[in-house]
Amino acid sequence: MKRTVIPMGPQHPVLPEPLVLDLILEDEKVVDAIPTIGYVHRGLEMMVERVEYTEMGFVVERICGICSFMHGMGYCVSLESIMNVEVPERARWLRLIWAEISRIQSHLLWLGLGADAFGFENLFMHCWRMREEILDIFEKTTGGRIIHSVNRIGGVKRDISDSELAAILVKLEELGAAFKQTAGVFGSDPSIAHRLGGVGVLTTEDARSVDVVGPMARASGIATDTRLIGANGYDQLEFEPVVETAGDCLARVVVRMREIDQSIDLVRQAIEKMPKGEGMPLENRPRGNPLGEVFTRLEQPRGEVLYYVKANGTKNLERFRARTPTFANIPAMIKLVKGCDLADVPNIIVTIDPCISCTER
Amino acid sequence: MANPLNLPMVGRSLRNLVSRPATRRYPTEIRPRFAGARGTIEFDVETCNFCMLCARRCPAAAITASREERYWAIEQLTCIGCGVCVDVCNKGSLSMSVNSRTVHTHADVGPQGQRPGHEEWRKPALAAEVPSGS
Numbered sequence: 001m002k003r004t005v006i007p008m009g010p011q012h013p014v015l016p017e018p019l020v021l022d023l024i025l026e027d028e029k030v031v032d033a034i035p036t037i038g039y040v041h042r043g044l045e046m047m048v049e050r051v052e053y054t055e056m057g058f059v060v061e062r063i064c065g066i067c068s069f070m071h072g073m074g075y076c077v078s079l080e081s082i083m084n085v086e087v088p089e090r091a092r093w094l095r096l097i098w099a100e101i102s103r104i105q106s107h108l109l110w111l112g113l114g115a116d117a118f119g120f121e122n123l124f125m126h127c128w129r130m131r132e133e134i135l136d137i138f139e140k141t142t143g144g145r146i147i148h149s150v151n152r153i154g155g156v157k158r159d160i161s162d163s164e165l166a167a168i169l170v171k172l173e174e175l176g177a178a179f180k181q182t183a184g185v186f187g188s189d190p191s192i193a194h195r196l197g198g199v200g201v202l203t204t205e206d207a208r209s210v211d212v213v214g215p216m217a218r219a220s221g222i223a224t225d226t227r228l229i230g231a232n233g234y235d236q237l238e239f240e241p242v243v244e245t246a247g248d249c250l251a252r253v254v255v256r257m258r259e260i261d262q263s264i265d266l267v268r269q270a271i272e273k274m275p276k277g278e279g280m281p282l283e284n285r286p287r288g289n290p291l292g293e294v295f296t297r298l299e300q301p302r303g304e305v306l307y308y309v310k311a312n313g314t315k316n317l318e319r320f321r322a323r324t325p326t327f328a329n330i331p332a333m334i335k336l337v338k339g340c341d342l343a344d345v346p347n348i349i350v351t352i353d354p355c356i357s358c359t360e361r
Numbered sequence: 362m363a364n365p366l367n368l369p370m371v372g373r374s375l376r377n378l379v380s381r382p383a384t385r386r387y388p389t390e391i392r393p394r395f396a397g398a399r400g401t402i403e404f405d406v407e408t409c410n411f412c413m414l415c416a417r418r419c420p421a422a423a424i425t426a427s428r429e430e431r432y433w434a435i436e437q438l439t440c441i442g443c444g445v446c447v448d449v450c451n452k453g454s455l456s457m458s459v460n461s462r463t464v465h466t467h468a469d470v471g472p473q474g475q476r477p478g479h480e481e482w483r484k485p486a487l488a489a490e491v492p493s494g495s
Contacts, residue, residue: 051420052418054418055418055419055420055443055445056420058420058441058443058445059420059421059441062441129383129384136395139394139395139398140395140397143395143397143398143399143444144398144399144442147441147442147443149399149442149443149444157444157448158397
């Protein structure tokens with residue numbers, strides 16, 4: 001049969017970021033897809049040679065506008081483990097709280113984009129209205145809506161007062177209750193079920209063979225979650241990874257919806273367990289220059305992220321590398337796209353939650 | 362065919378008719394920035410001693426300064442608002458206001474080729490600091 005090549009992207013209404021997929025079609029069926037990335041490459045990893053390691057954290061945050069907090073945190077955690085810096089306890093809990101709030105923000109953003117991709121503009125607006133409230137929390141506590149710049153090597157720059165923390169928790173619980181209504185639409189609407197159910201099924205075996213990470217893996221029945229290794233204070237919280245077994249697009253939506261509730265619960269636990277009081281130490285400034293190399297793992301909203309940092313005892317790092325979750329999930333996306341209908345391609349691309357800015361840095 | 366008596370949208374529509382709008386009436390009703398929000402870098406040339414720390418630390422290389430010429434300049438549109446310069450300033454010359462940066466709708470290039478968002482200060486040398494013989 002004659003084959004047609006349809007280039008999808010870099011600008012496409014459904015894509016939040018520039019990704020190119022050359023779709024090779026036989027009639028309406030996709031038989032192959034060739035991804036191309038590199039449209040938003042900014043050379044951030046090269047910048048470590050110019051920017052001093054103390055300031056590089058602020059640049060690393062700008063890898064991505066959605067998981068910016070976690071990127072800054074990952075960089076700081078890496079440098080802290082190279083330099084053997086003990087982070088003050090309250091600072092560690094604050095990081096965890098911000099990280100979980102940014103996960104809620106990211107999932108709400110994604111649910112909105114997903115809803116927009118499968119034609120529910122109203123749902124998109126509802127999700128983003130809730131996300132706006134989270135961004136207000138960020139602006140109040142960190143000073144920035146998207147780029148927070150509160151992480152520093154050895155701690156955090158700003159404190160959140162106990163009364164503010166209580167107010168945040170109240171806000172999050174209200175938001176969780178309001179989200180239930182929206183989640184009900186995602187879960188019960190017949191056209192969403194028709195559009196997503198059974199589409200782009202990634203079986204557990206396939207998921208293992210292409211090494212997917214994050215919500216994508218959990219939607220395929222793999223109970224993987226980097227938070228379970230217990231670093232950064234997660235060992236003191238009680239949680240189970242959210243797992244769905246269907247492996248289709250709908251399961252990926254459900255996993256992310258349930259993770260919003262889970263994150264609200266984690267914030268509640270963290271606020272209960274963190275040391276209370278004003279004026280507690282928030283920062284242990286490191287001394288000297290780092291020497292050594294380290295791998296750090298974190299669970300970002302999109303999955304496991306790896307940072308490799310190699311320091312040579314000077315003010316500038318020798319090498320900085322981030323393996324982002326989207327990069328790990330692209331092979332799965334190609335696997336899913338092969339054999340599906342052209343009309344399902346946008347849904348499959350969107351449900352892996354691609355963050356191309358992260359992938360290209 | 363849906364049961365005409367079981368329309369969840371009816372209740373929701375009625376609720377939406379009487380509830381407050383979810384959005385702000387933006388141009389007339391503007392939410393002020395929160396205290397402590399990161400906005401624009403403000404500079405006080407009177408207190409600056411041109412130690413150059415801010416220019417050296419700026420991750421975006423937005424600050425240029427010169428001790429000899431007693432000159433300090435910032436490219437507001439290059440600035441990423443991280444606040445490193447405010448943290449390192451020993452003299453308290455730098456502060457961060459909550460106001461967001463001015464939008465430049467066209468490239469107004471200054472007489473010396475300054476780009477939009479360029480702000481500069483020059484401080485006349487104090488008599489006591491002028492080296493003798495000059």
